[in-house]
Amino acid sequence: MTLIKCKQITKHYYRGSEQITPLKGLDLEIQRGSFVALMGPSGSGKTTLLNLLAGIDTVSEGELIIDNEQIHNFSKNKLASWRADHIGYIFQLYNLVPVLTAYENVEIPLLLHSINRNERHERVSDALENVGIADRYNHYPRQLSGGQEQRVAIARAIVSNPTILLADEPTGDLDRETGTAIMDLLKSLQEKQGQTIVMVTHDPQTTKWADTVLHLEKGQLIEQEVRS
Amino acid sequence: MKLLKVVPTVLKHIKRAPIRSSLTLGGIAVAMFLFVMVESMRIGVKEATEMTANETTLVVYRENRYCPFSSKLPQYYEQRIDDIDGVSSVVPIQIHVSNCGASLDVVTFRGIPRDSIEHAIAKDGTIVGGTLDDWKHRGDGAIVGKGLAARRGIKVGDRFSAAGIDVFVAAIQETDEAQDKNVALVQLPFLQESARKGGTGTIVTQFNVEVDDASYLDSVASRIDETFAHDEHPTATFPEKAFVGRAARDIVQLSEVAGILAWGALAAVFALVANAVILAVRDRVKDHAVFQTLGFTGWLIGWMVMIEGAAIALIGGLLGGAAAYTTVKLGHFTMTMEGVNIELSTKPSAAIIGIAISLGLGIFAAVVPAIRLARTDIASCFRAV
Numbered sequence: 001m002t003l004i005k006c007k008q009i010t011k012h013y014y015r016g017s018e019q020i021t022p023l024k025g026l027d028l029e030i031q032r033g034s035f036v037a038l039m040g041p042s043g044s045g046k047t048t049l050l051n052l053l054a055g056i057d058t059v060s061e062g063e064l065i066i067d068n069e070q071i072h073n074f075s076k077n078k079l080a081s082w083r084a085d086h087i088g089y090i091f092q093l094y095n096l097v098p099v100l101t102a103y104e105n106v107e108i109p110l111l112l113h114s115i116n117r118n119e120r121h122e123r124v125s126d127a128l129e130n131v132g133i134a135d136r137y138n139h140y141p142r143q144l145s146g147g148q149e150q151r152v153a154i155a156r157a158i159v160s161n162p163t164i165l166l167a168d169e170p171t172g173d174l175d176r177e178t179g180t181a182i183m184d185l186l187k188s189l190q191e192k193q194g195q196t197i198v199m200v201t202h203d204p205q206t207t208k209w210a211d212t213v214l215h216l217e218k219g220q221l222i223e224q225e226v227r228s
Numbered sequence: 229m230k231l232l233k234v235v236p237t238v239l240k241h242i243k244r245a246p247i248r249s250s251l252t253l254g255g256i257a258v259a260m261f262l263f264v265m266v267e268s269m270r271i272g273v274k275e276a277t278e279m280t281a282n283e284t285t286l287v288v289y290r291e292n293r294y295c296p297f298s299s300k301l302p303q304y305y306e307q308r309i310d311d312i313d314g315v316s317s318v319v320p321i322q323i324h325v326s327n328c329g330a331s332l333d334v335v336t337f338r339g340i341p342r343d344s345i346e347h348a349i350a351k352d353g354t355i356v357g358g359t360l361d362d363w364k365h366r367g368d369g370a371i372v373g374k375g376l377a378a379r380r381g382i383k384v385g386d387r388f389s390a391a392g393i394d395v396f397v398a399a400i401q402e403t404d405e406a407q408d409k410n411v412a413l414v415q416l417p418f419l420q421e422s423a424r425k426g427g428t429g430t431i432v433t434q435f436n437v438e439v440d441d442a443s444y445l446d447s448v449a450s451r452i453d454e455t456f457a458h459d460e461h462p463t464a465t466f467p468e469k470a471f472v473g474r475a476a477r478d479i480v481q482l483s484e485v486a487g488i489l490a491w492g493a494l495a496a497v498f499a500l501v502a503n504a505v506i507l508a509v510r511d512r513v514k515d516h517a518v519f520q521t522l523g524f525t526g527w528l529i530g531w532m533v534m535i536e537g538a539a540i541a542l543i544g545g546l547l548g549g550a551a552a553y554t555t556v557k558l559g560h561f562t563m564t565m566e567g568v569n570i571e572l573s574t575k576p577s578a579a580i581i582g583i584a585i586s587l588g589l590g591i592f593a594a595v596v597p598a599i600r601l602a603r604t605d606i607a608s609c610f611r612a613v
Contacts, residue, residue: 056521056606077525084523095518099244100237109522111233156522 003164003196004030004053009062011048011219022048024219025062030212035190035197037210044216046200047168053198054087054166055079067163084112088157090167094149096141102128102152103137109160127155131185147178154185158195165189167199171206183209231531238535241508242543249540252504256497256544256586257551263493264552264582266486269563271573273483276406277473284442286449287471288435291462294475296323296433296567301461303430312451314444315437319344322419323433323567326391334564335376335390336411339419339432345371347438349401350408357384358399367418369398375409375571379560393422406571407472410562433567436468475568497541497586502593505537509597516601517609530602534594541590542583549579549586 006028012021022045030036038046051057052064055071058079064072067086074082088109096105106124115123128134131151141149150170157165167186171179187209189195199210207213215223242249288309290299303320310318322339340348342364349355349371356374363369372382377400382388386397395414403409420431439448449465456463466474473480509516516529553576561572 051607054521077527080520080523080525083521087523089521091518095514097515097518099241104237104240108237108519111237112230112523114229 001032002029003032003034003067004028004198005063005065006049006052007063007065009049009052009059009064011045011052011057012060022219023052026216026219026221028214028221030196030198032196033190033194034212035187035210036199036212036214037207038198038200038214038216039202039204039207040216043218045219046216048219049216050166050168050198050200053164054089055083056089081112084109084160086163088160088162088165090150090153090157090165090170092169092172094141094146094153094173096149096152096156098141101138101140102133102144102155105141105152106155106159109156113160123159124155127159128152130158130189131155145178146174147181150174150178150182151185154182154189158189158193163196165195165197167197169200169202171201171203179203179206230528234528234532235535238532239539241512242536242539245508248504248507252500252540253544253547255500256541257548259493259496259500260545260548260582260586261552261555262548263490263497263585264549264578265556265572266483266490266493267578267582268552268556268572268574269486270483270490271575271578272406272563272571273476273480275573276568276570277469277476277480282442283445283467283469284439285468286437286439286445286452286465287468288437288452288463288465289433289471291453291464293464294566295328296325297328299433300431301434301463303432305456305461305463306435308455309435309437309452312448312455314439314441314448314451316440317344317347317438319347319436320416320432321348321434321436322416322423322431324391324393324419324423325564325567327564328566331564332561333379334562334569335380336564336567336569337370337391337393337395337419338411338413339416340413341416345413348413348436350403350405352405353401353403353408355399356402358397360399363398363413363415366396366398367415368394368396369415370395371399371401371413372397373409373411374400374402375406375560375562376412379410379562393419406562406569407468410564410569410571437465472568472570475566476563476570479563479565479570494585494589497544498589498593500544501537501541501590502597504540505533505594505597508536509533509601513609516604517606520606520609526602526604530598533598533601534591537590537594537598538587539590541586541593545583545586545590549583552582553579 006026009023009026011023012019040046052059059072071082103124106127107120110120110123128137131154133148133151136144136148171182183206186197190197211227213225214221290301293299306318306320309315319340324337326335345360363371382397384397384400439445445467452465453463519529556572557574563570
C-alpha cells in the first residue's frame with residue numbers, strides 16, 4: 001500500500017542570483033511499513049527529498065502526496081501541524097536540546113498534542129524503554145554518549161507515534177558498533193511497530209537493514225533496489 | 229493550551245542557564261529597586277502636597293518665614309482667628325524640631341493646649357497604646373506618632389529626648405497622615421518652657437485652623453491674613469497641603485529630579501531584557517530549528533521568546549519591587565524639612581506599578597526578536613549553526 005507518492009517533483013532555490021535545482025521531476029512511491037535507504041553522492045538531492053518528505057521545505061513544482069494528503073498545497077502553519085502528527089525526524093548530530101533532560105527532550109513533541117500530563121509521562125517512559133535508555137531519563141545530553149544521545153533522539157522521533165520516521169544519516173557520527181546497535185533498533189521499530197522509515201545514508205553497510213534502496217543522482221531516481 | 233504547555237520549557241531554559249539568568253535578573257532587580265524607591269518618594273510627595281476636594285485645614289504661619297524657629301506668632305491671635313466667620317476651631321501650636329534642614333531623621337515636637345488635644349489628633353488617628361487622659365495628666369507627656377515610635381524604637385512608658393526636650397511617652401498614635409505619624413504631641417506650656425528659644429509663654433509657631441466647609445478655605449485664609457496685615461506679626465495662611473509643599477519645596481524639587489532616575493531605571497530594564505532575549509535567540513538558533521522540525525510553528529516559537537522576555541522581567545521586577553517595598557515598609561523613611569514631614573509611600577502601589585511596568589517592558593523588548601524568529605524558516609536556522 002503506497003504511503004508516499006512523489007509526482008514530477010522539482011525543487012529550486014537560489015544561492016545569490018544562481019538558481020540551484022537539487023530535484024528535477026522526481027517520480028517515486030514508497031510503501032507503508034517499508035524501510036527505505038536513500039543513497040547517492042553529495043548534491044544528488046537526498047537531503048532535499050528528506051526535507052520535502054518532512055514538510056520542512058516545500059516543492060517548487062509537482063505533487064507530493066503522503067497518506068492521501070496533498071501536502072504540496074499546505075500552508076507553512078498547516079505543514080507544521082501536519083509534521084507534529086505524521087513525522088518523526090532523526091538527525092545525524094542528534095540535536096537534543098542541551099538544557100533539557102533526556103525525558104524532557106522526548107516530551108517536547110507531545111506538548112503539541114492534546115493529551116494530559118499522565119498520558120504524556122506514560123508515552124515518554126514507553127519511548128525511552130523502547131530504545132533501551134529508560135535508566136538515563138534524568139540525564140542531560142552532555143552526560144550521555146553519542147549512541148545514547150541518538151537513542152534519545154529516536155525516542156523523541158517515535159514518541160508521538162508518527163506515520164513516517166525520517167533519518168538523516170543516523171549513524172554518521174557513531175562508531176561501527178554503536179551504529180549497528182542503532183540500525184538494529186530502527187529495524188526493530190519497523191518490524192514490531194510497522195513503522196515506515198526513510199533513511200538518508202552514505203554508508204552502503206547500513207543499507208543492509210533496508211528493504212528498499214533508492215539511488216539518486218543529479219536530482220533524479222536512477223535505480224531502485226528492492227531486497228525483500 | 230499549547231501556549232501554556234510550553235511555559236515550563238521556557239522557564240527551564242531560564243533556570244538552567246543560571247549565570248546568565250542571575251546576572252540579568254540581578255540587573256533588572258536593582259533597576260526596579262531604584263525605580264520603586266523613587267516612585268515611593270514621588271507618591272509620598274504627591275500625597276503630602278496635592279490638595280484634595282475635602283481639605284478643611286489651614287495653617288497660619290508668620291509671613292515671610294519658612295522655619296519653625298523663625299515663625300513666631302502671639303498666642304492671643306487664637307481668639308481673633310476663632311471670631312472669623314467660617315472657622316470651626318483653632319489650635320495654637322508650638323513646633324520644635326531637632327533639625328530645621330532636610331533630613332531623614334528629624335524629631336518634631338508639637339506643643340498643643342491641653343484642652344485642644346482632641347482637635348490635634350489626626351482625623352483618622354487612633355490611640356493604640358496609652359490614653360489621652362495619661363497625656364493630659366502628665367505635663368511632660370507625649371503622644372508619639374507610630375512612624376516616629378517605630379523609627380526610634382519607642383514604646384509607651386519610655387522616656388526619650390531630642391533637641392534638648394525630654395518627654396515621657398504617654399500614648400502612641402496610629403494614623404496614615406505623614407504630618408501626624410512622625411511627630412510627638414506635647415502640652416503647649418511644657419514645650420514653650422522647655423524650648424526657651426524666641427520667647428516663652430505667649431508665643432507659638434503656627435495656628436492650625438479648621439473651617440466649616442472646604443469651599444471656605446480661600447476666603448477664610450484671606451480674612452485671617454487681612455486681619456493681621458497691619459499687626460506687628462503679619463501672617464501668611466495656606467491650606468495645609470499647600471503649606472507642606474511650600475515648606476518642603478526642596479524635597480519636591482528633588483523628587484522631580486529623581487523622576488529622571490526612575491526613567492533611567494526603566495531604560496536599564498528594557499536594555500537588559502532585550503540583551504538577554506537577543507543573546508538567547510542567537511544561542512538557540514539550532515534548538516529553534518529542532519522545535520520547528522518537531523512541529524512547532526514559527527509563531528509558537530516566537531511566543532516562547534515573548535514568554536522568556538516577560539518571565540525574566542517579571543521575576544526581576546518582583547525581586548526588585550519586593551525588596552524596595554520591604555525596605556520602605558521596614559525603614560519608615562520620613563523626609564523632614566522645616567518641620568513638615570514627607571514620608572516615602574508605604575502603599576504597595578509603587579511596587580505593583582513597578583512590577584507591571586517591568587513586565588510590560590519585558591514583553592516589549594522581546595517583540596522584535598520574537599517576530600523575527602517566527603518568520604525565519606527552518607532551513608536557514610540550520611544553516612546558521
